[in-house]
Amino acid sequence: MSSSTTDDKEAAGPRHPATRVLMLGCGSMGGALLEQWQHIDDFEFTVVSPSGLRHFPDSVQQARSPKDLSGQQFDIIVIGVKPQMIAEVLPGYINFLAPQGLYLSLAAGFSCTSLVALTGNPCVARVMPNLPVVLGKGVSGLYASEGLEQQHRVFIDRLMAATGYTLWVPSEDALDRVTAVAGSGPGYAFEFARAWAEAAEGLGFSRSQSRVLVLKTLQGAMEMALHSDSTLDGLRDRVTSKNGTTHAGLRALNKDEQLDNLLIATLQSAYSRSVELR
């Protein structure tokens, strides 16, 4: 076990001050991100939770309203309230953002242009995460307004890298497309797994056996795909012998390209809804 002395620390040079993050709203999505964020070195988190009902890690400061933050300044304000509350709630917190500070919004369908207009600050970015961020296995689209500086991107990359895979996109329209593919994706995956598990029950397995058979099969297959250089068609063909059982199952699954068309319609519907919410 090693121990460090004051001399060791001084020799290592002065520590940078921690990056202070205010999470304005920390419910389902904010809380999922915080699960991973709380472990990042050199970041300090304060959450605003008006109800005071939620439990947050001990390292996290809590506030219920702007009154509790008096005299404080934050480097980043994460906007984690519902989109329809932003215009009402955010103006009360603008004075707590430090000069050169950044707004990072989680809100679906609330544009950077609207955020810049509301705050008068050009340093605005949006992140569109999905819920597996809670395990560090999320997929998030990131978009930066033109006013964002390199140092802000570094902060965002450090935060979001802790939560899984990230993809910077060049437009808010592309962010809506990421939402259709990945933001809503866990919902499609759960629904597909549910239908598959119900079909397994139809073959005589119990509900719990069906759930495990399906989820473990999905997990194994997806991990194999992620670790493989093969195309997805190639992987499929590797497990499909001509006239075998998988061949028979796949013929039913994508008869007349119904599965292909269903997924095209699924993503188009989700994307259209994102566009409506802008």
Ligand SMILES: NC(=O)c1ccc[n+]([C@@H]2O[C@H](COP(=O)([O-])OP(=O)(O)OC[C@H]3O[C@@H](n4cnc5c(N)ncnc54)[C@H](OP(=O)(O)O)[C@@H]3O)[C@@H](O)[C@H]2O)c1
């Ligand atoms: N959930 C998802 O899968 C998902 C995915 C992508 C993006 N998002 C975005 O994430 C944002 C939050 O969604 P969510 O699902 O996390 O919602 P949520 O669970 O309802 O959380 C909303 C949070 O807002 C807080 N809040 C309410 N009124 C407030 C006020 N006046 N001042 C400060 N905080 C206030 C609530 O605090 P209390 O707990 O104290 O009531 C709660 O923590 C939304 O903009 C949504 O579009 C969510």
